[in-house]
Amino acid sequence: MWLSVAFYVKITEMIADIHITEKSFGNKNLIKDIKFSVDDGEKVGIIGRNGVGKSTLFGILTGADKDYTGEIIYRRGTTVVATAQEHHDMGETTVLQYVLQGLPEYAKLSHIIETYPTSMGDDMHKITQYTDALARFDDKGFYQIEEQIERELINFQLPDVAHRPFSTLSGGQKRLVEVIKIMHSDAHLALIDEPTNHMDYVAKQQFIDWMQSAREAMLVITHDRDVLSQVDRIVELKDGGCMSFKGNYDAYLKQNALSTGTQMNEFEMIEKRMTNLKQKIIDYQRLKEKSRNPGTIQKFKRLEMQSREELSELETKEKPTFWIDKESAENLNYKTAAQYGKFKAKNVRIGLKNDESRSKHVLVTARDLALGYGDTVLFEGVDIDLREGEAVELRGRNGAGKTTLIKALLGGSANLDVSNKDSSKKQDIVFFSGELTLDSQVRVGIYEQEVSPTYFDLPLEAAIERMYLDRKLTITTTKIRQLLSDYLFTEGDGQTPVRRLSGGQKARFQLISMLANDPQLLILDEPTNHLDLPSIEELETALQKYSGAVLYVSHDHYFCESLGGAVIKIGAN
Numbered sequence: 001m002w003l004s005v006a007f008y009v010k011i012t013e014m015i016a017d018i019h020i021t022e023k024s025f026g027n028k029n030l031i032k033d034i035k036f037s038v039d040d041g042e043k044v045g046i047i048g049r050n051g052v053g054k055s056t057l058f059g060i061l062t063g064a065d066k067d068y069t070g071e072i073i074y075r076r077g078t079t080v081v082a083t084a085q086e087h088h089d090m091g092e093t094t095v096l097q098y099v100l101q102g103l104p105e106y107a108k109l110s111h112i113i114e115t116y117p118t119s120m121g122d123d124m125h126k127i128t129q130y131t132d133a134l135a136r137f138d139d140k141g142f143y144q145i146e147e148q149i150e151r152e153l154i155n156f157q158l159p160d161v162a163h164r165p166f167s168t169l170s171g172g173q174k175r176l177v178e179v180i181k182i183m184h185s186d187a188h189l190a191l192i193d194e195p196t197n198h199m200d201y202v203a204k205q206q207f208i209d210w211m212q213s214a215r216e217a218m219l220v221i222t223h224d225r226d227v228l229s230q231v232d233r234i235v236e237l238k239d240g241g242c243m244s245f246k247g248n249y250d251a252y253l254k255q256n257a258l259s260t261g262t263q264m265n266e267f268e269m270i271e272k273r274m275t276n277l278k279q280k281i282i283d284y285q286r287l288k289e290k291s292r293n294p295g296t297i298q299k300f301k302r303l304e305m306q307s308r309e310e311l312s313e314l315e316t317k318e319k320p321t322f323w324i325d326k327e328s329a330e331n332l333n334y335k336t337a338a339q340y341g342k343f344k345a346k347n348v349r350i351g352l353k354n355d356e357s358r359s360k361h362v363l364v365t366a367r368d369l370a371l372g373y374g375d376t377v378l379f380e381g382v383d384i385d386l387r388e389g390e391a392v393e394l395r396g397r398n399g400a401g402k403t404t405l406i407k408a409l410l411g412g413s414a415n416l417d418v419s420n421k422d423s424s425k426k427q428d429i430v431f432f433s434g435e436l437t438l439d440s441q442v443r444v445g446i447y448e449q450e451v452s453p454t455y456f457d458l459p460l461e462a463a464i465e466r467m468y469l470d471r472k473l474t475i476t477t478t479k480i481r482q483l484l485s486d487y488l489f490t491e492g493d494g495q496t497p498v499r500r501l502s503g504g505q506k507a508r509f510q511l512i513s514m515l516a517n518d519p520q521l522l523i524l525d526e527p528t529n530h531l532d533l534p535s536i537e538e539l540e541t542a543l544q545k546y547s548g549a550v551l552y553v554s555h556d557h558y559f560c561e562s563l564g565g566a567v568i569k570i571g572a573n
Contacts, residue, residue, distance in 0.1 A: 015040045015078055015189055015217050016061075020070035023056060030056060031068070032240030038189065038217050045228045045249075046221045048237035049323075049345070049532045050488075050504025054221045057237070058082060058191050061219070074189075079104075082191035083178040090167040095158075095177055098166045099149050102181040106142055109133045145184070152180050156203045157398040172198035183210055190214075193221045194503070197529040200398040201555045223533050225249050225558040239320055257328040263320060264339040270314055277311040280304075321345035323534045326541065347534045348508060349486040350542040351515060360387045363442050363521050363549050364409065369434035371404050373427040378404055379571040380433065388520060391543075391550040391565025400571025402553045404429055406523055409438050409551075410446070438521075445519030447527045451498055451506050460484070460501065460509065461494040467513055483512055503530035511539075524552035528559050 016038040023031035030053045038044060046054055059065035061072060062082045074080070081102065090098070100106055112133040120126035137143065150162045156176045161169065169177065179195050196204045208230050211218060219235075222228060228249035235244050236256075243259065245252040284304035291297050323345045324332070332340060363386055370380035378401030386392045394402040408429045438444075454470075455463040461480055468475035484494050487508040493501070498509065507530040514522065522543075528536050540562040543550060554560055 013039045015042075015075050017071075017073040018061070019072075020057070020060060020068055022069040023053065023060065023065075023067075029240060034070075034237065034240075034242045036235050036242060036244050038219065040188075041215055041217050042233065043211060043218045043231045044220070045231040045234045046219055046237065047223060047228070047234060047533060049534065050502060050508075050530075052237045054237055055085065055193060055502075058193060058219070058221065061191055078189060079185075079187045080189045080191065081182060081185040081187035083175070083182060083193050083195070085193065087166065087174060090165070092165050093167075094163050095153070095166050095169070096146060096149060096162045099177065099181045099184060100145070102185055103145075105136075105140065105186065106145065109137045109140075109142065113137060140186075149180060149184065152183070153177075155206055156180065157200065176203070179207060183214075185216075187216055190216045190218045192218060194224075194530070195220065195222065196224045196227055196555070197526075198398075199555065200396075201557075202397055204555055223528070223531065223536065224556065225533075226556065228252070239318060253325050253328055257324050257332070260322045260324055260340070260343075261332075261336045264322070264336070264343050267317075267320055267343070268339065270317060274311060274314050277307045277314070280307045281311070319343070323347070325533075326537055345534065346488065347538050348488055348511070350511065350538055351486070352542045352546045352548075354545050354547050360389055361439070362387050363439045364392075364551060365435070365437045366405075367435050369405070369436050370432035371401055371408055372430050372432060373404075374430065377432050382434070382568060382570065384568055386521075386549050386551060388549050389547055391552065391563050393560055393563070393565055393567045394551065394553045394570055395567050396570035397572070402570050403525065405436075405570065406525065406551070406553070408436055410444070410523070442521050443517050443519045444521045444523060445514040445517060447510055447514045447522070447524040449510075449525055449529060451509065455509075456499040457497055459495045459497055460489065460505075463498050463509070464512060468516055471517060473516055487512055504532060504535075507531050508535070520548045522546070522548060522550045522552075524550065524554070526554055526556075527552070528554060528556045 014037050018037065019035045020031050021033055022029065034053075034057065046057070048054055056065065060068055060070075062080065093101075112130060116126055116130040116133075120130055141148075146162075153159065153162055156179070158173060158176055161173065161177075166174070166177070175195070175198050179192070182190050182192055195207060199207060204224075204226065208227060211220070211227070212230055220227060220231065228234060231248055233244060233246055234249065234252045235242050236252075245255045245259075247255070281304055284300045284307065288297050288300045288304070291300065320343060322340065322343050324340060329337070329340065364384055365386075366382050366384035368380075369382040369384075370377055372378040378399075379396070382405070384392060394405060396402050408431070455466065458466060461484070464480050464483060465475055480494075484491075489505070489508070493505065498506070501509065507527075514524075527539060531539065536556075536559070540559060543563055550563065550565065552563065552565075554563075
C-alpha cells in the first residue's frame with residue numbers, strides 16, 4: 001500500500017480530492033480507478049449496483065480501511081465525520097452521550113469548564129482558557145444542545161431514548177441516531193450511508209431540509225430518489241471506476257442516457273479495432289512467410305509485434321455494462337437501442353404471475369378497525385377493501401400502527417421490522433373495535449425488512465432450500481441455482497452465511513422468499529430499502545403488471561407514484 005498525504009496551502013473551493021487506483025479483496029479487484037473531487041458545501045449522491053464498493057469507499061475515506069492504492073487529499077484543517085456501520089464496546093453509554101461524543105469541540109470545552117475551576121488557581125493562562133471556553137460554549141449554543149438533541153430524537157420518532165444505553169437500540173434506531181450525530185458534528189465533510197432507510201416521510205423531509213441548508217459538504221450513499229432529487233451532483237460507481245453527473249436525479253437520468261450512447265459507440269470502435277488488428281496479425285504472418293527479403297521480413301515482424309501489443313492492451317479493457325431507466329430507454333433511437341441490448345447490465349428477474357384469469361374477489365377486509373397494545377389505541381376507524389388486481393397503500397408515521405395492522409392481518413406471525421419500537425416491551429396486539437379478515441384460501445407473499453433468525457447462520461443456498469421446505473414447497477438444486485442467477489447472486493454468494501450478506505443481498509433474498517409460493521396477495525414493508533436503482537425499477541415494473549393484490553408500506557414517493565392504489569391513512573399524519 002502507498003498513500004500520499006498532502007494538503008492545500010492555497011484555499012480553494014475544493015475540500016477533497018479522491019483518487020483510488022486499486023482496492024482488492026483476495027483475487028477480486030473491486031476498485032480500479034475511482035477519481036472525483038468534492039467542493040465546499042457540495043451535496044453529492046453516491047450510487048451504484050449492490051456490491052460495487054460504495055461502503056468500501058467510505059471505509060477508505062474515513063481511514064478505517066488503509067489497504068488500498070491511491071491518494072486522498074483533504075484541504076488543510078478539514079474534519080470528516082461518518083455514520084458508523086458497527087458499534088462495539090458501547091457499555092452503558094447513553095444515546096445522548098454517544099451523540100455528544102461525536103462533537104469534538106463540545107467534549108473539549110466541557111472538559112475545560114468542568115475541571116479548570118478546581119485546578120486553575122491564579123494561573124492566568126488557564127483563566128484565559130476557561131473564560132474563552134465559556135464564551136465559545138455559549139456562542140456554539142452548547143448550553144441548549146442536550147435539549148435540541150432530545151427534540152430531534154422525538155422528531156425522528158425516538159422519544160424517551162436519550163438516556164437509554166445506546167446498545168439497547170435496534171439497528172434502525174441506531175441508524176437514526178447516527179444521522180442526528182452527523183447533524184450536530186459541525187464537520188466540513190459528512191459521509192452518510194443510506195440515511196433514510198428507517199425514516200418515515202416526515203423524518204425524511206426533515207433530513208432533506210437539513211441536507212439542503214447545512215454548510216457541510218456531504219457524500220450520501222443512497223438509492224432514495226427523493227434524496228437524490230435534492231443533491232448537487234451524482235457519482236455513480238461501476239465497473240471498478242466512476243462517472244460524475246452534474247445536477248440531481250432527473251439530470252442524472254438524462255445525462256446517463258446520453259453518455260451511455262457515447263460510451264457504447266466508443267467500445268464498439270474498440271471491438272472493431274480489435275477485429276482489424278487480429279486480421280492484420282494474420283496478414284503480416286502470411287506476408288512474412290511469402291517474403292524472401294530479410295529486411296522485408298523484419299518489417300512485417302515489427303508490424304506484427306506492434307499489432308499484437310496494441311491488441312493485448314485493448315483486450316485488457318473489460319466490456320462495460322450500462323443501465324438506462326425504463327423511460328429513457330424507450331426514447332432511444334433504433335441504433336442506440338440495439339446497442340443497449342448488447343451492453344445492458346444484468347438485472348434481477350422477478351417472476352410475478354400475470355394471469356388475468358384471476359378473479360376480482362375481496363382478499364382483505366377491514367371495518368371500523370381500531371388496534372393497539374395494552375391500554376393504548378394506535379389507530380381507529382380504518383376501512384379496507386382489497387381485491388385481486390388492486391393495490392392499497394398504508395400511510396402514516398413510524399409508530400402509527402401500519403406494521404401492527406399487517407401483523408394482525410397475518411395472525412401476528414410476520415417477522416416485520418419494528419425498528420421504531422422498543423423491542424424489550426413486546427405485547428400482544430389488542431383489537432379495540434371493528435373487524436379484520438383475510439381470505440383463508442389466499443396465498444400470501446410477505447416482503448419483510450428483517451430476515452428471519454432461522455436463516456442467519458445458514459449458507460444462502462441452504463437458506464433458500466430450508467425456506468422452501470418449511471413451507472412444504474418443492475425445491476431442487478437446479479431451481480436454487482436458477483434463483484441465485486435470477487437475483488444476481490454468484491456461486492460464492494451461495495456458500496455465504498445469510499448474516500454476512502450485504503443489505504442489498506438480504507433484500508434480494510427477501511424477494512425470493514416473498515415469491516416462493518406464487519402469491520395472490522403481496523404484503524410489502526418498505527421494499528425499496530437496500531435495493532439499487534435498477535432493482536427498484538424492475539420491482540416497480542413487475543408490480544405494475546401483477547394481477548394479484550398488493551398491500552404496501554413505503555416512504556419512497558417515486559415507488560408510491562409508480563404503484564398507486566387507494567391510500568389508507570393510519571393514525572395521526
